[in-house]
Amino acid sequence: MALTRKEKEEVVKALHEKFESAQSVILTKFSKMTVSQSSELRKKMRDLGGEFKVSKNTLFKIAARDTQVEVISDKFVGQNAVVIAYDDPVAVAKALLDFAKDNEVITIEGGVLNGKVIDAKGVEALSKLPTKEVLLAQLLSVLLGPQRGLVQVLAGVPRKFLYALNAIKDQKSE
Template sequence: MSKYVKELVTRDIQRRLDGVEDAVVVSCVGMDANTTNELRGELGKKDIHMLVVKNSLARRATEGTNVAPAFEGATGQVGVCWGATDFVSLVKEIVKLDKDSEKYEKFVAGGGVMDGEKLDADGLKAVSKWPSREEQISMLVGQILGPGATLSAAMLGPGKMLNSQIKQKGEGDE
């Protein structure tokens, strides 16, 4: 590849990864074109993007960015996945495809980068066990509403008990 072509490809990678803060690096070496296309379609349904690049070009394109540590030590072609609603959802989907799917047996999660720090494959598996953004929001809402529900029950409880006793007395006189 000529120097000019490398520069064009590098600029294209920079453009595509512009604004990406967190990403997962995968290996899909040995997958045929149809399987790769199916994989891209499946990831696309979940708003996950995948770009397969030569590691040296990716290193050059991401130099000085938060994504750069993901390519340290990478060899050959690598796939870069980013997107989804949040990083945990992205990692959960990638790890699920890595271990569960027999269809994509050559799809292997190799690592990634989160908040500028490199993650290895074990780190990705650990992150995949974290609650996603939606799960965190629901837990937070439950914690916010919990004390209010307890207070409401404490305030309404004696009134309901008095109402029940009055109703029983009223029915007993008939």
């Protein structure tokens, strides 16, 4: 079923808005993907703050204009789909690579991360990074380290004074 001109314009507008608000867009090629596989991937992406979109290449190219995705618009050839990450590109890339390993119907071609082109190996490297929550926890740990050390040093002074008093008390009681 062919889309009308108005429907195409709506698809392009929606895709353009998605590309503008995306932190990363991963380009994939797919073949012989079943409806259940597609639904499974869409659900995974939605749960992680992402989206799996399939459209005509010409609509992808038009929607990519004046967005970060424009740098890879020449790669929209063949059966393409994009995975758009809005919140955590690392979690989305991990889930996509896991899906690609389990289902050989999809291959990662590359993508764009915060305006920079990445290839398939770059997407794989991105998927191996810790998630946003883990990175924030590590940062918090680093930031709290000096304060924790200061508290331990300051608590050590009265503790050592108490040990000295107990030692004096024990000496006098003998």
